[in-house]
Amino acid sequence: MRSETRAWLDRPELARLWDRLRDRLERNGLRARGRLRLEEVTAAEREALSLLLGRPCTGSVISFELAHLDDRLHSGAAEAGLVDVVAELRGELTDRRARSEERRSASARLWAAADEALRAHGFDGTGWANAWLEEIRRGGALARVRPEQAETLLVQAVNLLAELDVPARLGPDAVPASDSSPRLLRVGRGELAARVTGTAHGLDDDTLLSRLVLRGLARVHDVPFPPDAPSRRELWEKAGVATDRVSGTVLTFGLTPLDDDLDARWLRERSAAGAETHLTLRDLHRMSWKLPPETEVYVCENPRVVEAAADRGAGRPVVCLSGNPSSTGLALLDALTGAGALLYYRGDFDWPGLAIANRVISRYGARPWRMGAADYEAHVAIARKRGTPLPPLAGEPVEASWDAELTPAMLALGVTVHEETVLELLVGDLQADD
Structure with a gap:
C-alpha cells in the first residue's frame, strides 16, 4: 500500500471503523460478508465514510455491506481487499472460527x-x-x-x-x-x-x-x-x-527418646555429648519415638538458636525448622506430639514469621515462646538501648492468632525483630532447671 493511501485510510475519523471491522472479520472467518452498522456517527466520520464508500452518508447511523467496501478497496488506490487493508492498519488478524475448530x-x-x-x-x-x-x-x-x-x-x-x-x-x-x-x-x-x-x-x-x-x-x-x-x-x-527421604533434614538438639533401637541410642548419645543432630525422614521413619513423660520441646525458626544452645550446654530439647517448615520438620513435630510432647514455638517478629507461627501453633496446639505483644515491645526496647538497628517491617500484615495485641504493636513500632537479636534471652530459657 502506498504511503499516502495508508495515511488517508489511517486517519482518526476512520479509526472506529477499522476497529469494528477487525472484530467482525475475525468472527467471520476472515471473509468480507454481512453488514456492519455504525451508530452515533459524528460529522467528521460521515464525511470520511462518504468518501470511502463512494456514496453520501447521512444521519447518525450508517450501515453498509462488507462486500461493497471490499470491492471499493480492491478497485481503488488501496489495490487490496478489506482483509489485507485491516491487517495493514490493525495488525495480523486471527481467524477465530478456525482457531476454535482447531481447539x-x-x-x-x-x-x-x-x-x-x-x-x-x-x-x-x-x-x-x-x-x-x-x-x-x-x-x-x-x-x-x-x-x-x-x-x-x-x-x-x-x-x-x-x-x-x-x-x-x-x-x-x-x-x-x-x-x-x-x-x-x-x-x-x-x-x-x-x-x-x-x-x-x-x-x-x-x-x-x-x-x-x-x-x-x-x-x-x-x-x-x-x-x-x-x-x-x-x-x-x-x-x-x-520419595526422597534422605536429602531433607531437620536440625535438633537435646532429644532423648527412650527406645532401645540403634537410632534412639545414637540420638541419646549425641544429646548427652551436647551435639546437635540433623535428622532425615528416613531416620524419623525408623524411630518409634517413646519420650520421657511431660517432655517439653522448644521449636525455633533460626539455626543460630540451636547452635548457641549447644555452645552453652542448654538442657532443654530444641528443634529448628529453618524458616517455613519442610516435610521433614513437620514429620518430626508430628512424631513428637504423637508421643505426648508439649511444644513451645518461637519465630521472628516479622510478617512471614507470624504466618509460620500461626500454622505451627494451630496444627500442634503449641504454646507461644516469648511471642506476645509485650515480648515484642521489650525486645525492641532492648535493641534500641543497645543501639542495635532493626530493619523495617515489609509486606502485608498478618494477624497473630495467639495474641490479638501483637499485630497492632508491630504496626505501631514498624520494625522487625529476629531471634538472633534476643539470643541471650532464648538460650537462657533453654537452660535446665537447677
Missing part, C-alpha cells in the same frame, strides 16, 4: 488418546478412571499447555498409573497391591519418572505430570487431593513409590 479438534484428539491409553491398560470403564478424567477436564490445567504436550502428559500419566498397579480389570472396588504393605516401597520416584518420561525430574512436585498422577492416585485410594508436601509424600508412598 475442538485438539481436545477431541486429547481425550481419544486418553481413552485409548486407558483401554490399553484395562482401565476403561473403571470408576476411579472415569472420575479422574472428568476432574482433569473440569480443572482445565491441560488447556494451558500446547495440545501436543497435553496429549503426551495425559498418556504418560496413564502409563505411570499402570506402573503402580492401580486397579484395572478388577473394577472400581479393587484394592491396590500396595495398600496391603504401604511402607513396602517398590520403586523410587526418580526411577519411575525416568522410566516413563526419560528424566528423573519428570515427577518433581512442581510438574503438571506429577499433579495429574497424584489426582489419579487420590481417586484410586479415595482420599482428597494432597494439598501440601507431607500429604503428597504420603500418597506416593501409599502407592509404593519411595
